[in-house]
Amino acid sequence: ELVSTQSTGAGLTNYAASYAVGLLLARRLNQKYKLDDVYKGVEEADGEDYYVEKEGERGAFYCVLDVGLSRTSAGARVFGVLKGAVDGGLDIPHSNKRFPGYNAETSEYDAAAHRSRIMGAHVRNYMQQLI
Numbered sequence: 001e002l003v004s005t006q007s008t009g010a011g012l013t014n015y016a017a018s019y020a021v022g023l024l025l026a027r028r029l030n031q032k033y034k035l036d037d038v039y040k041g042v043e044e045a046d047g048e049d050y051y052v053e054k055e056g057e058r059g060a061f062y063c064v065l066d067v068g069l070s071r072t073s074a075g076a077r078v079f080g081v082l083k084g085a086v087d088g089g090l091d092i093p094h095s096n097k098r099f100p101g102y103n104a105e106t107s108e109y110d111a112a113a114h115r116s117r118i119m120g121a122h123v124r125n126y127m128q129q130l131i
Contacts, residue, residue, distance in 0.1 A: 015100070016120035018080030019045070025081070026088020029061055039089035047101065047115030052091040060091040075100040075117070083118070 023041075030036040039060045042050050052060040063085070070078045079098045086092050096102055101113030116122070 013077070014120065014123050015075070015077055015080040015117045016123060018077040019084040019087075019118045022081035022084020022086075023088045024084075026085045026090045030089050033061060035061060035089070041089035042087045045087060045115065045118045047099075047111035047113070047118060049096055049109070049111075050087055052086070052089060060089060062091045065092055065094070072098065074098050074102065074104075080118070083114075 023045075026041060027036065030039055035058065038055050038058065039052060041052075042048075054060065065078075065082050067078050070076065072078065074097075076098070082092060082094055083099060086094060096109045096114075097104070099109070099114050100117040101110040102108075103110070
């Protein structure tokens with residue numbers, strides 16, 4: 001509901017919306033367990049690798065991603081939710097190999113390409129082609 005009110009009108013089934021769901025989930029979970037003051041996550045979505053480190057007496061909320069029957073191809077929306085949750089301050093073990101911007105041939109990760117997906121540039125470009 002909250003994601004739909006903040007939507008840009010580009011829909012709720014794209015990578016950018018999935019990232020927003022993960023970020024919202026992390027913020028609300030940290031708030032519920034009063035960890036939001038300690039584990040704030042990233043200030044700005046930049047696509048860079050981010051791992052939560054223990055600060056103080058209480059550790060970050062630890063989760064494990066269970067994709068179930070979802071397809072786990074590179075750039076899938078489930079990894080958008082994962083990145084949003086990690087950027088929101090949850091401790092989820094992960095690798096950047098399935099994020100957009102990772103090149104399997106060179107084993108290099110392009111954070112700018114991932115940031116572009118998070119910000120919905122691919123959706124904006126598609127919408128401009130339709131006009």
